[in-house]
Amino acid sequence: MTRMFKRILIANRGEIAVRVIRACREMGIESVAVFSDADRASLHVREADFAVHVGPAPAAESYLKTERIIDAALRTGAEAIHPGYGFFSENANFARAVKDAGLTFIGPPASAVERMGDKVEARKLMAAAGVPVVPGSPGTLESEEEVRAVANRIGYPIMLKAAAGGGGKGMRLVENDHDLTALVRSVASEAKSSFGDGRFYVEKFVPGPRHIEVQVFADNFGNTVHLFERECSLQRRHQKVIEESPSPFVTAAMRQAMGEVAVKAARAVDYVGAGTVEFLADENRNFYFLEMNTRIQVEHPVTELVTGIDLVKLQIAVAAGQPLPFTQAELQQRGWALECRVYAEDPTAGFSPAPGKIQTMRLPDGPGIRIDAGVYEGAEVPIFYDPMICKLIAWGRDRDEAIARMRRALDEFSISGDLVTNLDFHRWVMRQPLFLKGEFDTGFIGQHYSGADGRVEQDPARLAAILAAAFLVSRDGTQARPPVASSAPTTQTSAWKTLGRIDSLRR
């Protein structure tokens, strides 16, 4: 039996920091939180056994200060650092600095992070390892002519992608030769200005693609397994917002093929720990390597619910030198799980962030419902970071039951205060016939969501609503509040947002 860590520092914040703290507590390991000025009262600080201040609110001056994070670990006697997702999670330099300080980085080796971090190199490497990649340029391109040559070979439409891009940035769709000149110039300049790396490459455009990923796990003894797929096609602003496992699109044969390919991809970079191999799938169920995320994903709970494996505890165990406690054959999917990411954002205003203070919050619970939250009632969703409130996860014996439970849980979920949430958006998705049939691709939200609620009230509800309003008026007096002008809206705010904000002002 290997020695387990006594204390772990979590170089992150929000729900993932709380998630890792919980894993530590269940393993009898003490947790060290770090926090910026904006996070003194945050849930991860409250829940951790230790907490160290690491700087001002902007992440670049606190959560992304390598030396401060490592100093905090050394000072509190932490033996290992868990990076969560985002921040330092895919930063090879940080992983090396942690190792150089005599600590354990809970993640893959720096070399694997690095090799998967460069998208063009990763493409080459995967193609060489026999992993299917989207047809395109073998490496980066420099000139319009090179691009045109590739385009003529693979055919339009094509995608121009910045080598250092990601999250939907640094990408251009080129429909035909006519647009090529302008778009090459545009992507090259954006790549340079946004990422400081002007390189780009070309891939054939896959129409109506599904985004499907495979969870992999490897230990230090050469065991590499996959924990099946996650369906992540529901995206807004090129960011995932609802995930599920299994995918309603994946057949048993496709599942096995994707799993084998994902394991191959991980082995090709001598991977250790939790990782995710992302694929694009076309309508014919061809799938192509997109990228590998060398960290725990936001959407890991859906895999946990269908496999029964606690991925975060397993990350810690593997980092401490333990072998995987199961073989591929012992893993199985049971039932169906869905995750809704609940954000402080305004779906009726292009999903723009709308953080603020949570005045009241009633979380759902009961059968099949899990919540991974990073906030509490009375907490502030800070404006400086990703405005996630919590992840709402539902499990069912089959997809229909999982959706029914999610719908039920969303209806129970109430939150109010100086912020807007995307709960109504999730309620809308859970009632869409195409979603219920499992027929959607990455363009679904853009094509079908208009921001309108669409639900109609029954008559007694209207009466009751008037009464609730009248009760409030008669209890609190009929004084009119100050007009709205003093906080003139700067974007097209929803009524929710405006009212929420103003409501909070008078408390």
Add this chain to the structure above:
Amino acid sequence: MTRMFKRILIANRGEIAVRVIRACREMGIESVAVFSDADRASLHVREADFAVHVGPAPAAESYLKTERIIDAALRTGAEAIHPGYGFFSENANFARAVKDAGLTFIGPPASAVERMGDKVEARKLMAAAGVPVVPGSPGTLESEEEVRAVANRIGYPIMLKAAAGGGGKGMRLVENDHDLTALVRSVASEAKSSFGDGRFYVEKFVPGPRHIEVQVFADNFGNTVHLFERECSLQRRHQKVIEESPSPFVTAAMRQAMGEVAVKAARAVDYVGAGTVEFLADENRNFYFLEMNTRIQVEHPVTELVTGIDLVKLQIAVAAGQPLPFTQAELQQRGWALECRVYAEDPTAGFSPAPGKIQTMRLPDGPGIRIDAGVYEGAEVPIFYDPMICKLIAWGRDRDEAIARMRRALDEFSISGDLVTNLDFHRWVMRQPLFLKGEFDTGFIGQHYSGADGRVEQDPARLAAILAAAFLVSRDGTQARPPVASSAPTTQTSAWKTLGRIDSLRR
């Protein structure tokens, strides 16, 4: 496909009413709550689609008024009535009245309720069906001489049990012939005064028994299955307080044998719906039929978590005439689940009820945690009913993980106000070496729990505690509060209780 109900009335309150409402909502069925004067603001009223007032606070004048419950169902157009547990759940007359009103009773046929309701008849019936029963009298006894004859046949110690008893009442342990006369007289008189039925019977006393039960389910088409066992030996005041599934005591062979016997028991009374066959097991893993509960049990969630089956939704589906959607062979146990019943009661004062208003409540969540609650922050736990606050349920891949998660969740759980909870008691159990080893019987709590907390604070925690106290004093002023005398404690109250109560007075 059979026709599903459009609307169901739930003839209950608290967490089980909320649990049934959730099942209805997930099935697209409207729910009708009933409430007494004490429950107007209760969670089940808030969560239901309809709510009907049925009388004053005492259950006998509201929840137990057959005609009012049935009137409420007819008036709101409910087609079926779910009785929950307690109240009308094992009342054959109520089941008949429901049927006579043209409604469906979501539970077994009245005849099965009746045959299992009489303990002596049930014993006879089970013995005849080949179900092992504790050695004892074949039927009820009348005189001391009859008792002595049985005792001489089966040997001391013996248990005298009132035929109509239950929940630990109407039972006497007779260690030897010398005590027989007095104890026969005592149990006969208690049986008469408490249950209005002076009959009693004799069973051999099983020392250090385990209380293990098997969940069964049957449909209207002759399919009867079991969903494995629950371990319910942890009891205080002869009432279960912590349950788990599987049982750490049960071997695969014993599990199969118990399951088969339980199915046999259910078939013997032509059972339909969800039921539980309770067994006593001795240290040699002999098991004996104790009784059959002809309803859903409080502890049903542990079975749901290990089998993946939603028992309440299945009750509704079977009552609507659907067949069981699985066979015995398709059922399997996965992982381990534990349930802690969180009560408003004072463990340091003999677990006496200590209901009151919940001022603040922070519920745990995260991986493997489920909460079935009947209250919300700001709600009152009424003094008139069972003072359960919620059920905290943890799932893990194995027993160790389930316990670790339960311990973690208990540590996250905070509740304060004008009530006392048994959270500290659960925290204590989850750290007991014998419990961790699975070595306990129904006498465990009585033998090992002293009411002392036993946890020691570290030094920095003491400093921090002083500071938190000082902060509160400096913020709220140093005015001493009125002395305690005006609410003189009537039982040996814990500090928690006293402080909690007084604290609430000044708000």
Add this chain to the structure above:
Amino acid sequence: MPIRYRTTLDGIEHEVEIEELRPRLYRIKLADTAHDVDVQPVGSSSFSVLVRDRSFDFDVIRNGDEMLVVSRGGAVRVTLVDPRRQSRRAGAGNHVQLAGPIEVKAMMPGRIVNVLVKEGDQVAHQQGVLVVEAMKMENEIKSPKAGRIVKVRVAPGQTVERGEALIIIE
């Protein structure tokens, strides 16, 4: 004694008469039909409401006379105006707050990516005026009213703090 309100429900006006029969029980008359309604507060701005056996659970978010009433079924916008008060506020319509010069302020810290207007420009209601990057996302800021740009206080590349005035529209 019943109180009369002029109520607007999802944009449609009604006369409503509300009478407290006894604590928490109200009689409400709407379009000549009376209903008895049981209102139970269950939190600072939460109410359990029973009407004809139907149970509703509402969070009410109030902005003066206007209220957003949120329930499981969705949200209803309700305006309640006491006619005796209304005369005093005559002319104070919904858009009064948008008359006169308005400062468009930053709702969160960010970086100005693009300024789409210049001083002197006429802009329409909801026309885009600025692009701000915040939290890795670009947000187009739209004009809250039709008017003329009288001042542009920011330039592309500049970082701004929450609440900072960006543009003034007259």
Add this chain to the structure above:
Amino acid sequence: MPIRYRTTLDGIEHEVEIEELRPRLYRIKLADTAHDVDVQPVGSSSFSVLVRDRSFDFDVIRNGDEMLVVSRGGAVRVTLVDPRRQSRRAGAGNHVQLAGPIEVKAMMPGRIVNVLVKEGDQVAHQQGVLVVEAMKMENEIKSPKAGRIVKVRVAPGQTVERGEALIIIE
């Protein structure tokens, strides 16, 4: 300016000196050692407290000078007395409220199952005096102090309401 308190921590007395260095940062001296402590309110009676990098999350339940401070690790009982105030309250010890006649009251509605004492009996502290059945459970009610039973107001079989005086002990 530091404030001195006499503090009792789980029954042991200490002198403690507390100084606010700046909002939410306190210096605390206990047994001649000083510690800087960061206190952040996170709810009406909840606090996040950092001491030497350790993080604690407390709910504080206050009863005058006495506080029950509850955290993940367990509960600590803290008494804080300002010595300048203490002289005024001299003699007001912990048990003052139990002097004189005390009414033992019903904590919940129930039925009297048994009365274990009669008028004139001497009872010890914590001696059982009554058995009450409430919510299907029998509860033995114990004497809150040593004394003499001056009045028994109930008899077996009688039902009682919450708050009803059952017995008076002198």
